[in-house]
Structures are given as structure tokens and as C-alpha cells.
Amino acid sequence: MTEYTERLLTETPRKDAADRFRLVWLVVIPLVAVLSQVYVPRFVPFLAYLELPLLITVHFALTSGGPIPALFYGMSIGLVQDSLSHQPIGMYGIVKTLVGYFAASVSMRFDVQNPVVTFILAFFFYFFHQFFYWVLSRALLGEALGFDAQQTVIFGLLNAAVALPLFRLLDKLKVAS
Amino acid sequence: MDFFLSRYRHLTVLLIVITAQLLLIAYQVKTNKDIPLIRVWAVTAVTPVEQGLELVRRYTWGFVEDYFVLLNVRGQNEKLRRENGQLKIDNNYLRSELSTADRARALSVFEARSPSKTVAARVIGNGTGANSKVVFVDRGSTSGVESGMAVVTPDGIVGKVVDAYPTASLVMLITDPTFAAGVVSQKNRVHGTLKGQGHAECLVDYVQNEEHVDIGEWFYTSGDDRIFPKGFPVGQVTAAPNGKSFKEIYVSPSGMQGGVEEVLIVLQGVHQEVPGGEISSPAYTILAAPTEATAQTPEGAPQPGALATDADRLRAIYKDVGVEQKHTYGEGVPGSKPPDFTKIPSIHGVPAPNTAGQAQPAGQTKPGQSQAGQAPVGLSQPGQNQPAPAKTVAPKTATPVVTKPKPPAAGDDTDDEPVAGSTPVPRKPAPPAAVRPNVPAPVPDNNQ
Numbered sequence: 358m359t360e361y362t363e364r365l366l367t368e369t370p371r372k373d374a375a376d377r378f379r380l381v382w383l384v385v386i387p388l389v390a391v392l393s394q395v396y397v398p399r400f401v402p403f404l405a406y407l408e409l410p411l412l413i414t415v416h417f418a419l420t421s422g423g424p425i426p427a428l429f430y431g432m433s434i435g436l437v438q439d440s441l442s443h444q445p446i447g448m449y450g451i452v453k454t455l456v457g458y459f460a461a462s463v464s465m466r467f468d469v470q471n472p473v474v475t476f477i478l479a480f481f482f483y484f485f486h487q488f489f490y491w492v493l494s495r496a497l498l499g500e501a502l503g504f505d506a507q508q509t510v511i512f513g514l515l516n517a518a519v520a521l522p523l524f525r526l527l528d529k530l531k532v533a534s
Numbered sequence: 535m536d537f538f539l540s541r542y543r544h545l546t547v548l549l550i551v552i553t554a555q556l557l558l559i560a561y562q563v564k565t566n567k568d569i570p571l572i573r574v575w576a577v578t579a580v581t582p583v584e585q586g587l588e589l590v591r592r593y594t595w596g597f598v599e600d601y602f603v604l605l606n607v608r609g610q611n612e613k614l615r616r617e618n619g620q621l622k623i624d625n626n627y628l629r630s631e632l633s634t635a636d637r638a639r640a641l642s643v644f645e646a647r648s649p650s651k652t653v654a655a656r657v658i659g660n661g662t663g664a665n666s667k668v669v670f671v672d673r674g675s676t677s678g679v680e681s682g683m684a685v686v687t688p689d690g691i692v693g694k695v696v697d698a699y700p701t702a703s704l705v706m707l708i709t710d711p712t713f714a715a716g717v718v719s720q721k722n723r724v725h726g727t728l729k730g731q732g733h734a735e736c737l738v739d740y741v742q743n744e745e746h747v748d749i750g751e752w753f754y755t756s757g758d759d760r761i762f763p764k765g766f767p768v769g770q771v772t773a774a775p776n777g778k779s780f781k782e783i784y785v786s787p788s789g790m791q792g793g794v795e796e797v798l799i800v801l802q803g804v805h806q807e808v809p810g811g812e813i814s815s816p817a818y819t820i821l822a823a824p825t826e827a828t829a830q831t832p833e834g835a836p837q838p839g840a841l842a843t844d845a846d847r848l849r850a851i852y853k854d855v856g857v858e859q860k861h862t863y864g865e866g867v868p869g870s871k872p873p874d875f876t877k878i879p880s881i882h883g884v885p886a887p888n889t890a891g892q893a894q895p896a897g898q899t900k901p902g903q904s905q906a907g908q909a910p911v912g913l914s915q916p917g918q919n920q921p922a923p924a925k926t927v928a929p930k931t932a933t934p935v936v937t938k939p940k941p942p943a944a945g946d947d948t949d950d951e952p953v954a955g956s957t958p959v960p961r962k963p964a965p966p967a968a969v970r971p972n973v974p975a976p977v978p979d980n981n982q
Contacts, residue, residue, distance in 0.1 A: 392583055400591075424544040432551055440576030445562040446569045447555040454555065458548050497559055 382530060387413050387434045395441055406512045408483060410434045412520050414453050415482050416527050418460030419469040431457025445498070452490045456482050472521055479520035483513040634795070641796050644688035649804035650763055652686075653677050655797050658702065667710035667730065669693075673799060674701045682761055684800040690767040690789030691715065691755060692797050707794070708736055708768075708787055716758030717768050717785075720808055721751050726783065728753070728768060734790075735772060738783035743776040753785055754808040765806030 390409035398405040414434050418427035435453030439446040460482055467474050487509045494500045562568060638654075645652050655671035673679050675698045683695040685705045693713065697704040706713055713730035717738055724745045726738040738753060751771045757764030769785040776782075852873075856863055861873040 388579065388583065392580060392587070395580070396584055396587060425547050428548055428551055432555070436572060437576045437580075440573040441580060445559045446572050447559040447562070451552055451555045451559075454548065454551050458544070462544075497556075498563065 383417075383430070386527070386530075387430075387437070391434070391437050391441065394438075406515060407519060408486065408516055409523075410438055410449075411453065411456065411483060411486050412479060412516060412523055413527075414457050415460045415479060415520070416524050418457040419464040419475075419478070419524075420528075420531070421461055421464075424458045424461040427457035427461035428454045429457070431455075444494075448490065448493055448497070451493060452486050455489065456486055459485075475521060475524055476517045479524075480513045480517035483516045484509055487513075637796050640688050641798060645798055648798075649806065650800045651802035651804075652798040652800050653679065655679075655685075655703070655799055657705075657795055657797065667693075667707040667713075667732065668696065669705050669707065669794065670702050671705055671797060671799070672702055674699045674703050676700050677799075678801050679703045679799050684762045684766075684803060685797050686762075686766055686800060687789045687794070687797055689791060690769060690787060691762055692787075692789045692794055694761055695799060703799070705797070707790065709733065709790065714759070715762050715768075716756040717753040718756040718764075718808055719747055719751050719753050719771075721748060722746050723808075725756055725758070726753075728785065735784045735786055736769065738771075738785055739780055741781040741783055743779070743781055745781065747771055747774040747781060747783055749774060756808075757805050763800065763803030763805050765808050 387410060390413045393409050394407070397407075414427075414431040417430050418424075421427045421430065431453035432450050435449035435451070436446060438449040438453075442449070460478065463469075463478060467478070469475060469478065488504065491502055491504045494502050558569065641654055645654060653673055655673035655677075657669045658672045659670040660668070671685070679695055679698045681695055681698050683698075685692045685694055691708060693705045693707040693710070694715075695703045696706045708715065708728065708730055709732065710730040711732045713728075713736075715728045716725065717728045718725050722745065724741055724747055726741040729737045729739050731737055738747075741747065749771055753768040753771065755762035755764055755766040755768060767788050769787040769789075771783055772786050773784045774781055852863075852875075855861070855873050855875060855877070859873045859877075
């Protein structure tokens, strides 16, 4: 194991209290993310692929320092998304709860400030989010939805690419607060 | 248990949260009910912000967008204006094509229904000369066109052919100053000579001041000129003041309204009645001049004073047939064999009726094609001005009767132009009309 990989696995992620968001940002940022998801595609349709609430959840989970706040945060964002959708409430809630939980768990092991790790995690959790939502839709609602893995991979890469500057921006907000 | 919860606290919370949401979904799916509270909260939280965003967008980006849209509108306006102009040009072209098609169809209908034999032609150019009103048409001598032929349209006469070349003909329009044609008015049957004036209107000359001609009255060709068949419309009177010695009757030619593009050249004209006359035309009850054949009465034939009419001559023919075939008229029972009228001897200056193309058997002559007072028995139409006694046969002598089995003229479309009395018109300077009686209708013996 090289020094780099050892540091990736053992270095403690951001857990300083000073680095944490203020409560207002915890509310405003996901709200903006949800709004952007329902509002922006009206005018820029190709941005519909952007899953900003998921990226916000992942970022919060990676920086929250514990799985429990992360899973509740993910659950809250997911439930808001559900509220603005035509699906039963809880679908996005479950998926984002799992994403928050696992992202927070992963953040204990990796150096999430590394861009490569951030990119991979963002891509992985996007794929996981989409796939698990598809599974739940088939299993719980009986919907015969198709799952386009190739498209999901591409969209995952795009979301991961967006995640890099977005996470940096959120980190700055966090520092500023 | 406590150990488990403390050891797997995170996992336990996760399971609880997931289970709670699963139950929530299960409840919604099972009861088909929604959780309005959560949705109301979410929507209430999101939509005001959304409205605010929309308001901001409308007054910022929307304004900018409208500005650029308006910039584009100017360009689009120019583009649409150009397209509109092009479409107008296309529209005019298509209208012109449609109008041409309509005229061609009208011409075709007229050609089919006219008893005269005609050929359609298209004006392809104007003749030279400042005052001359002549045009070239695309039919020439190869199409059977000859000099002196009448040129008409369904609306009226147009002119006459003055020169026929192999592939084209030169047509003098009726507005040409040197043009002249015999015309007759519809209502008062006033005869005159139509003359071109070099402009849009024509003059009807040689009408006495005492004659009465109404404004708006129609003039038709009279057939006197032996070029235009009788009965073709010429035009309406626009003015008819008295002149020094003759009336100055101005006629607006109906055949040239809207220009002349497609015309019909009358290869073989057939006279028609002038429609709607209140006074019967005496001009066409006059018999044609006798030919030499009729002038040289054979020996033994009744004297001209005795055979003053065609009926008398035909009666003499039948009498001779009866003598030759030893048949006494008025004898025999109904159904007995009549004399063979196909073996009429050429006597009394009358050729044998079986001469090809010279006559039609009785009963086959087109109704209304014999002139007034000349129709044989059984051919007269109700309303014609001659009585048709059942036992007499009145052969026609006034004009040649090479009747053409054609439908009535296009002018009959309005039902105001009966074709009774149609006769072919000799185009060239008129040879005297041959006295050639119609085929006499055989009269059954029992009717004698």
C-alpha cells in the first residue's frame, strides 16, 4: 500500500465544527437544488439530467461526519422531491436515505477532498440512486420501467463532472459560514 | 439488545427510517390515498420561491429575450414580406393558369356543342401596323384553315382569317378599321354592317335613322356576308344616335371582352337562329336564287307557274314515281307495299335523292335544322312557324341542306338560342344556293 493510498483510506475527513454549514444553508441549499430541478429544465431541457438534490445529499453526507444526520438529511430532501412528484411519498426518500447513509459511511474511510475520489463517489452514488429507484419502482409500485444502463452511466459521469465544482463551491460556503 | 442497538446504532436507525418510509409507501399504495400534509408543505415551500423566480426571470431575462426576439422580428418581417411577394406572384400566375384552363374548357364545350365545324387556336402574336388590329393564331392551312374563315369565341365573333400560312394564320379582328360583317339586331331585326373603328367599339353602319335600335340591344351575325354563320353574338349597343343619313350605332364587341387568347376558327359554319327575336326575320324566308338546274325546267315538267313551290315539285316527282312503278296512290290496304322511293328518277331538275351526302332520310333530320316553312312532313317541330300537314311533303329549296349532325351551339347553354333553321354557310363568295330538295318522306299509300 503506497503512502498515497494509505492516506486516502486513513486520513480523517472534514469533521471540524467550523466547517459545518449553518442551519440556514442546510435549508436553503437543498431547496435551491430542488427548485433548480423543477424549474431550470423548463427553459434548459437538457439540464434535466442534473440531479442536484442527490449531489447535495452526497456532499452533506461526505462532510457531515456521521451516517445518522446524513440519512435524515437525505430522507428530508428525498421526501421534498417526492412531494413535488406524482409518485407516492417515500420513493426518493428511501433512496436518498440510503445514499446519505452509505456516503457518510464511505466518508469515514476515504479522503473525500480528493477530486478523483469525489468524482468516483458522485458517479457511483448517482448510478446507485438511479438503479435503486428503478428497483423500488418495480418492486413496490409494480411499474414496468426500463433501465438504460448506458444512459445512466453517461448521466452519472456528467453529474460527477458537475459535482467537482459544486462541492468546491459548497466547501467555500461552508468555510465562509 | 442494548448491545445490539449500541453496536449497530447507525444501522438500526437506517432500518427504522427505511421501514417507516416503506410503510408510508405501502399505506399510500394500498389505500390509494395521498399524504397531503407533506405535499402541501413542500409545495407551499417551493412554489412561492418558484413564483418569485419566474417574476424575476420575466422582468430580467424575459425582457432581454423579448429584446432579441424583437430584433429577430425585424428580420423575420423582411423575410415574410419577401415570401409574401413571392407568393403573390405565384398566386397571380396560378390564377392566370386557372383562367386559361377555364377559357380553354369553355372553348372546348362551345366547340363540341356548336353545329359549326371549328378548330381551336391560340393567339400567338400581334400583327404589325399602328392601326391594324390583326393577330397571329397558331393554326394554319395544315389544320384546314383558309382565308376568309370566321374566327369566334363562345362570347361572340372575333374576326376573320385574312391569310392562312402552313403553321399560322393572320386574323383580322373586328375592331380593325377595314373589317366589315353583316349583323342583325336581336330585338328589332335591324340589319346593318358592322365596321371596325380601330378602337374597342365597332360601328353598325347603313341602318336608317327611321329604324329603332335600343341601347343594350344585342347584335348577331346575319349571315349576309357569307363569312360568319348567322346567329353568332356580336355585341351590345352602347350608343345609337341618329346620323346624317344613317344611325351611328356603336357596339361593344362581346367576343373580345377581356382580350383574345383562345379562339375558334369556323371551318364549316352552320347558320343558327338569332335568339329571342320578337319579330320573325323576313330576310331568311326569302328563297335563294334559283340555280341553272332549277332554271332549266325539263320538258314535260309542269310550268314554273304551276310548280311554284317545292311541294308542287315534289308532288310531281312522286306522281312520276307512281306512274313508273305503276302505283296508284290512295289504293291498297294498310301495310301494302309502297312505291320504291329510292328509285326516284332525276326529273324536274331534281337529282336522285340517293346522292351521297346530299340528303337525309326522313325522320333522321335533326329537329330544328330545317328552315322555317321548309321542313318536310313529320320533321316540323312544335312551335315552328309553318303548319305541317300530315299528308304533304314540303321539300326545301331555299338553301343547301347538308345538315351536320351536331349538337346545338354553345349559345344554347342559356336556352335562348334555338338552332332551328341551321344551314351551312358557304365561306367563299357565295355560289347561288343549290335547289336541292330534302329527301322526300315516303307517304304511305293509305294516307293518300
